[in-house]
Amino acid sequence: MAGPESENALKLVDVGLRFPGAPAPLLDGFSLRLPRGQVSALVGPSGCGKSTLLRLLAGLLPPDRGAVDLAGLAEAPGARGFVFQAPNLLPWRTVAENVALPLQLAGIDDPAAVDAALDRVGLASARGLHPHALSGGMRMRVSLARALVTRPALLLLDEPFGALDAITRRGLQAAFAEVWSRLETTVVMVTHDVEEAVLMADVVVVLGGAPLSVRAWHAVKRASPRGPAGRFSSAVGDQVRRLEAAL
Amino acid sequence: MSQRLLLPLLVLVAALAAWSAGAAALPPVLLPGPMDVLGAISADPGRLIGAALRTGSCALAGLGIGALIGAGLGVGFLWSRSLELAVYPYALLLQTLPVVAVAPLLVVWLGYGAPVAVAASALVCFFPLLTAAHVGLLGVDPEQVELFALYKASRWQELRWLRLPAAAPAAFAGLRTAAGLSVIGAIVGEFVGSNGDPPSIGYLVLRSARSADTALTFAAVGAAAALAGALYAAVRAAEALALRSYHPSQRGPSR
Numbered sequence: 001m002a003g004p005e006s007e008n009a010l011k012l013v014d015v016g017l018r019f020p021g022a023p024a025p026l027l028d029g030f031s032l033r034l035p036r037g038q039v040s041a042l043v044g045p046s047g048c049g050k051s052t053l054l055r056l057l058a059g060l061l062p063p064d065r066g067a068v069d070l071a072g073l074a075e076a077p078g079a080r081g082f083v084f085q086a087p088n089l090l091p092w093r094t095v096a097e098n099v100a101l102p103l104q105l106a107g108i109d110d111p112a113a114v115d116a117a118l119d120r121v122g123l124a125s126a127r128g129l130h131p132h133a134l135s136g137g138m139r140m141r142v143s144l145a146r147a148l149v150t151r152p153a154l155l156l157l158d159e160p161f162g163a164l165d166a167i168t169r170r171g172l173q174a175a176f177a178e179v180w181s182r183l184e185t186t187v188v189m190v191t192h193d194v195e196e197a198v199l200m201a202d203v204v205v206v207l208g209g210a211p212l213s214v215r216a217w218h219a220v221k222r223a224s225p226r227g228p229a230g231r232f233s234s235a236v237g238d239q240v241r242r243l244e245a246a247l
Numbered sequence: 248m249s250q251r252l253l254l255p256l257l258v259l260v261a262a263l264a265a266w267s268a269g270a271a272a273l274p275p276v277l278l279p280g281p282m283d284v285l286g287a288i289s290a291d292p293g294r295l296i297g298a299a300l301r302t303g304s305c306a307l308a309g310l311g312i313g314a315l316i317g318a319g320l321g322v323g324f325l326w327s328r329s330l331e332l333a334v335y336p337y338a339l340l341l342q343t344l345p346v347v348a349v350a351p352l353l354v355v356w357l358g359y360g361a362p363v364a365v366a367a368s369a370l371v372c373f374f375p376l377l378t379a380a381h382v383g384l385l386g387v388d389p390e391q392v393e394l395f396a397l398y399k400a401s402r403w404q405e406l407r408w409l410r411l412p413a414a415a416p417a418a419f420a421g422l423r424t425a426a427g428l429s430v431i432g433a434i435v436g437e438f439v440g441s442n443g444d445p446p447s448i449g450y451l452v453l454r455s456a457r458s459a460d461t462a463l464t465f466a467a468v469g470a471a472a473a474l475a476g477a478l479y480a481a482v483r484a485a486e487a488l489a490l491r492s493y494h495p496s497q498r499g500p501s502r
Contacts, residue, residue, distance in 0.1 A: 105398040
């Protein structure tokens with residue numbers, strides 16, 4: 001099994017999954033460990049099944065066989081936060097009402113938690129706006145605030161920067177890295193960009209093939225904090241080149 | 248004056264002039280002039296207003312009942328595919344029945360009076376409202392459904408906070424179509440099921456045409472058109488109020 005031998009790890013064990021009507025299984029005896037309390041990035045070509053792994057971890061999709069073991073991390077509702085590829089906000093709700101949704105679904109009224117989550121992503125002043133009045137980057141921040149409002153033990157992100165222009169993407173990467181540095185949350189992020197994975201994560205898992213397998217499991221060595229600022233360092237460049245070769 | 252006002256106004260003046268010219272050339276029983284129609288209205292305005300209010304309330308009740316049944320079945324279809332498979336073909340069949348042919352049966356079942364007009368109105372409103380509810384409730388972004396599943400939302404929570412608001416634009420489109428239909432349904436019901444006590448638009452149209460009081464027929468038809476227009480405008484106003492803060496149809500060009 002790829003990953004650290006630790007009791008304290010998220011584990012996918014011998015997982016099998018085949019979508020109805022698909023000619024071949026997407027996952028067949030797939031196993032992976034991801035470290036707790038750190039940021040992991042799952043990298044792979046489009047359509048390889050990365051997002052499916054994330055949905056297995058989120059509990060949105062049950063495996064046909066095998067086990068998803070979150071090390072007791074995230075059993076209660078709200079213990080798992082999910083940032084979708086699109087901001088996925090409810091257009092009829094204001095920013096604050098969108099962020100409050102996970103609390104509302106749990107029957108909790110906690111305006112202070114909503115304010116804290118909005119503060120954390122730098123959007124306290126936008127609380128009364130509707131999503132259509134926000135830029136693409138701001139909508140993704142609202143989406144992150146919504147995922148953080150329940151103080152999840154596990155935060156899952158599905159290509160959160162994929163649909164943004166380069167400048168917005170770097171700004172948002174910096175903002176996300178800054179938020180993660182102040183949380184003790186375990187983060188699993190899916191991306192198809194190896195450089196983004198090395199800049200943002202502590203562990204990079206390169207995936208590929210059908211059925212899906214782990215091509216490389218890499219603990220990132222870094223001199224500077226997580227985030228886009230490190231992209232000019234030669235150490236990052238070396239790691240990106242090596243991992244891209246494994247793709 | 249802007250063209251937006253001026254051009255329709257010119258058409259109105261031209262139409263009134265053509266109408267007056269035609270009325271001068273023909274006997275009033277075939278084509279009464281605009282002044283004859285005004286005369287018929289002013290002879291007993293209370294009767295026409297009363298009839299319009301009666302027909303309007305039947306249409307509104309029919310619209311409400313059609314909306315309740317349409318939305319209720321829409322939710323039922325959402326939650327139970329078996330219910331959808333079992334009932335949808337018959338809903339479709341109901342839609343193909345001409346209300347004119349069914350109305351006499353309604354009189355047999357409900358007797359003379361307002362219930363026939365309400366039932367006929369509900370019958371024609373129901374299908375467009377069911378279709379709108381069905382499409383609106385099902386047409387939700389799958390990732391938004393996943394979001395609710397992630398937080399273990401109950402199906403009532405999902406209905407209330409996701410599907411109903413998401414279905415609102417489609418529901419209002421259905422209501423707009425049904426608003427006009429509701430008046431047609433009510434008048435058809437009154438044609439066969441109204442004994443004129445109190446008078447309704449359908450009754451006035453039939454009776455005045457039979458007694459060659461064509462001016463009153465024109466006035467009653469005008470009142471029916473005004474009624475449908477008022478219902479449509481009320482739906483548009485409610486739609487604008489409900490969707491104004493977020494929906495592109497109410498916001499003008501997007502940023």
